[in-house]
Amino acid sequence: METNEPEAQAEPEPFRVPRFEIEGRTTALQEELRKTGIDGLFIVQRADLFYFTGTAQNGFLYLPAEGKPLLLIKQSVSRARAESALDTIVEIDSVKAVPGLIAEFCSRTPDRLGLELDVLPVNEFRFYRNLLKTKDCVDASPLILHVRRIKSSWEIAQLESTAEMARRTFGYMRTVIAPGLTEMEFAGMYEAYARTIGHAGKLRVRNYNTEGYPWHVLSGSSGGLVGVLDSPASGEGTSAAFPAGAGNRRLRSDEPIMVDLGSVMNGYHLDETRMFAIGSMPEKAYRASRSAMEIHDAVIERARPGTILAELFDQAVAMAVRLGFGDVFLGPPGHRVSFIGHGIGLELVEPPFIARGRNAPLEEGMVFALEPKLVYENEFAAGVESVFRVTAAGGRLISKVPVEIFIC
Numbered sequence: 001m002e003t004n005e006p007e008a009q010a011e012p013e014p015f016r017v018p019r020f021e022i023e024g025r026t027t028a029l030q031e032e033l034r035k036t037g038i039d040g041l042f043i044v045q046r047a048d049l050f051y052f053t054g055t056a057q058n059g060f061l062y063l064p065a066e067g068k069p070l071l072l073i074k075q076s077v078s079r080a081r082a083e084s085a086l087d088t089i090v091e092i093d094s095v096k097a098v099p100g101l102i103a104e105f106c107s108r109t110p111d112r113l114g115l116e117l118d119v120l121p122v123n124e125f126r127f128y129r130n131l132l133k134t135k136d137c138v139d140a141s142p143l144i145l146h147v148r149r150i151k152s153s154w155e156i157a158q159l160e161s162t163a164e165m166a167r168r169t170f171g172y173m174r175t176v177i178a179p180g181l182t183e184m185e186f187a188g189m190y191e192a193y194a195r196t197i198g199h200a201g202k203l204r205v206r207n208y209n210t211e212g213y214p215w216h217v218l219s220g221s222s223g224g225l226v227g228v229l230d231s232p233a234s235g236e237g238t239s240a241a242f243p244a245g246a247g248n249r250r251l252r253s254d255e256p257i258m259v260d261l262g263s264v265m266n267g268y269h270l271d272e273t274r275m276f277a278i279g280s281m282p283e284k285a286y287r288a289s290r291s292a293m294e295i296h297d298a299v300i301e302r303a304r305p306g307t308i309l310a311e312l313f314d315q316a317v318a319m320a321v322r323l324g325f326g327d328v329f330l331g332p333p334g335h336r337v338s339f340i341g342h343g344i345g346l347e348l349v350e351p352p353f354i355a356r357g358r359n360a361p362l363e364e365g366m367v368f369a370l371e372p373k374l375v376y377e378n379e380f381a382a383g384v385e386s387v388f389r390v391t392a393a394g395g396r397l398i399s400k401v402p403v404e405i406f407i408c
Helices: 019-036 046-053 077-083 095-106 122-132 141-148 153-176 183-196 220-224 283-302 309-322
Strands: 040-043 058-064 070-075 089-091 112-115 136-139 216-219 257-265 268-277 339-343 350-355 367-370 373-376 380-383 386-391 394-397
Touching (some): 019 040, 019 046, 070 077, 095 122, 112 122, 141 350, 153 183, 153 268, 183 216, 216 220, 220 380, 268 283, 268 386, 283 386
Parallel strands (some): 070 089
């Protein structure tokens, strides 16, 4: 008998970080702790907590240099136990219970304690230092970020899922972009669409004074506005209170429109930029955009293990000069940034950086958002940004958005 009832849709499997991922990360970090003589690490920052436990519930992770990690949860322990692969998860009513629980489960409290001093507010640092009565507190953030810099094959798969969502979002932009929309109206349209296919909305950034957002639309002259961001161009923004990203300027035909989209799914970010135009793009902007894409492709081609980060940066600058764009590459004179790429993963911007003076080598498993951009102050911005990974054979794109100019 036929029925008009819709077919039941299977509920998607809940997202969970596998045990082997958590164990591998824990082992790597404990090795770094032992190398530096740190007895234990107390993690409170949300992205770091998620990375080493698989849950972002309200709590703390204590990781001894030897032995099992201890996850202490204030709210909600039932969700933390469902989400995390850790064995020892303890519910606490108050942070004041932490020292006794560390002593109970880890034999002793640490003499030398590691904390995330790059993000921990001073008042909280003082509180934890007094609470744990440790003899010495040191910054363990570099160790955490050192471990996080190499992405596993499982993490690459998460980034590829985010990339597919972003590809669909850029495709949607091409169907709705139209003259007369304000930058923010256009951004709101594609952000709403992205939410329907998995975009989590909240972009995580580590710098305490930086706010992550996905609506970086810079049309025409707003692309030539420098400002608050450590970026070649800040855009107009909606007011003096939020002077960056999409603003109230209306999109127009026959002008360059830069769309810089931050995407996140299951905690993993992508950061991508493509150039748009409605009708046609002026020749000056078109040539600048094509040159940025040429630099983009050349850097990825050379991104092999062992290549020095600063050498990639210098190569890009030299290429911009050779193409005739040295005076506007990475910002107008007086406002130039000194990087063309940044690590990306659980936070929108992570180490390492493809930047001037960075003498560390590329390693297999590193993932970067590469963003060569050119800015004509008060005129327009042109550029491209893609996420790629370093493989033994060289750079390979994770981004799935075609590297081209979209004329709509």
